[in-house]
Amino acid sequence: MAAGLQVFGQPASTDVARVLTCLFEKKLEFELVRIDTFKTHHKLPEFIRLRDPNGQVTFKHGDKTLVDSRDICRYVCNQFPNDGNKTLYGSGALERASIEQWLQAEAQNFGPPSSALVFQLAFVPHLSHLGVRQDHAVIAENEDKLKQILDVYDEILSKNEYLAGDEFTLADLSHLPNSHYIVNTERGRKLFTNKKNVAKWYDKISKRETWAQVVKMQKEHPGAFE
Amino acid sequence: MAAGLQVFGQPASTDVARVLTCLFEKKLEFELVRIDTFKTHHKLPEFIRLRDPNGQVTFKHGDKTLVDSRDICRYVCNQFPNDGNKTLYGSGALERASIEQWLQAEAQNFGPPSSALVFQLAFVPHLSHLGVRQDHAVIAENEDKLKQILDVYDEILSKNEYLAGDEFTLADLSHLPNSHYIVNTERGRKLFTNKKNVAKWYDKISKRETWAQVVKMQKEHPGAFE
Numbered sequence: 346m347a348a349g350l351q352v353f354g355q356p357a358s359t360d361v362a363r364v365l366t367c368l369f370e371k372k373l374e375f376e377l378v379r380i381d382t383f384k385t386h387h388k389l390p391e392f393i394r395l396r397d398p399n400g401q402v403t404f405k406h407g408d409k410t411l412v413d414s415r416d417i418c419r420y421v422c423n424q425f426p427n428d429g430n431k432t433l434y435g436s437g438a439l440e441r442a443s444i445e446q447w448l449q450a451e452a453q454n455f456g457p458p459s460s461a462l463v464f465q466l467a468f469v470p471h472l473s474h475l476g477v478r479q480d481h482a483v484i485a486e487n488e489d490k491l492k493q494i495l496d497v498y499d500e501i502l503s504k505n506e507y508l509a510g511d512e513f514t515l516a517d518l519s520h521l522p523n524s525h526y527i528v529n530t531e532r533g534r535k536l537f538t539n540k541k542n543v544a545k546w547y548d549k550i551s552k553r554e555t556w557a558q559v560v561k562m563q564k565e566h567p568g569a570f571e
Numbered sequence: 572m573a574a575g576l577q578v579f580g581q582p583a584s585t586d587v588a589r590v591l592t593c594l595f596e597k598k599l600e601f602e603l604v605r606i607d608t609f610k611t612h613h614k615l616p617e618f619i620r621l622r623d624p625n626g627q628v629t630f631k632h633g634d635k636t637l638v639d640s641r642d643i644c645r646y647v648c649n650q651f652p653n654d655g656n657k658t659l660y661g662s663g664a665l666e667r668a669s670i671e672q673w674l675q676a677e678a679q680n681f682g683p684p685s686s687a688l689v690f691q692l693a694f695v696p697h698l699s700h701l702g703v704r705q706d707h708a709v710i711a712e713n714e715d716k717l718k719q720i721l722d723v724y725d726e727i728l729s730k731n732e733y734l735a736g737d738e739f740t741l742a743d744l745s746h747l748p749n750s751h752y753i754v755n756t757e758r759g760r761k762l763f764t765n766k767k768n769v770a771k772w773y774d775k776i777s778k779r780e781t782w783a784q785v786v787k788m789q790k791e792h793p794g795a796f797e
Contacts, residue, residue: 378604383594383595383601
């Protein structure tokens with residue numbers, strides 16, 4: 346597999362999940378290399394380490410190595426335009442420009458508050474035995490930021506079925522990993538369900554077969570010595 | 572992790588399962604490197620490939636590389652006599668000689684018929700859509716062989732609690748991976764439950780926490796494009 350595609354990382358990482366979803370959408374053959382470390386003593390429970398939202402991803406294609414999950418998605422779509430989902434990165438220059446704007450909005454605006462909420466709402470509750478507690482000021486501040494962002498999304502999704510138009514693209518895909526962890530907490534879910542168009546959109550994109558497959562993989566973890 | 576312990580393979584492989592159980596018993600820190608290949612088209616369903624009873628295992632410790640699962644278990648016990656389960660490979664020369672006899676009996680006598688039954692009883696039923704059918708002559712022949720072997724085991728287990736004496740050792744551990752797949756089929760289960768002492772012994776060794784952990788890991792598989 347000299348020029349094959351390889352992904353190194355844990356599906357539970359949001360960056361890895363983004364890349365896997367893209368590869369499944371493109372129906373490409375690839376290898377996933379997962380390295381699980383089994384230790385008798387952990388500072389952090391293993392499942393938290395595996396689910397670290399900042400967990401890195403490394404992608405190799407022949408001699409090419411990339412580490413940014415959104416760059417990897419762009420690269421995969423550019424390199425393999427005719428595989429699987431052909432419109433994932435748009436089918437024309439105008440569409441691509443719109444998707445690109447959303448990819449950047451996700452990375453720069455949606456990413457920081459949503460990552461903070463993933464950590465505070467989804468992970469910290471599992472760390473109470475280590476003395477880690479939720480920071481309610483941080484939660485409130487990031488909820489406010491995310492609400493404002495999702496207001497804009499709701500407006501746009503009242504006109505379009507998906508963020509960049511009427512098809513599912515990288516723009517939508519890129520939002521799945523963080524949204525998933527937030528929506529699966531009681532408090533976080535409301536941020537999405539309170540907005541009619543966002544709720545409908547999230548429901549639709551999270552039901553894609555490719556994403557369901559990644560969620561299934563996220564639930565797998567070695568679990569030894571947890 | 573220059574001189575760390577690394578295992579390359581899938582937990583569902585019986586050889587990998589043997590090595591993982593040994594490492595868990597010895598409570599050693601190690602890395603498990605799993606490479607999952609995602610393909611759109613398979614000759615064999617992915618979960619069969621992952622569960623191939625003949626799936627190889629590779630073990631690395633610094634510069635040392637080993638590929639035979641029983642040799643790896645011996646090596647681990649010799650290298651780390653004072654970690655975890657200290658009597659896994661015996662506590663004296665006489666005990667070790669007895670364990671060694673059982674390890675060889677498992678590899679040479681128990682292994683071949685039990686591997687044939689693992690394939691025929693546990694795997695072939697999942698391959699019917701590929702036109703693969705159970706070979707009833709092969710099943711009957713290997714059942715007969717295994718019955719004769721388990722008669723001897725039953726006799727010995729009427730005197731000892733475990734194969735090589737009154738403690739759980741590599742002798743018992745080594746039998747777990749194949750036995751597990753056989754016992755989890757309706758037809759195979761009877762081979763073990765029909766013999767009182769074998770049944771009691773298998774029940775006890777299969778309930779060990781370390782083995783339960785490996786079984787849990789075996790149930791994880793990527794499942795994409797199954």
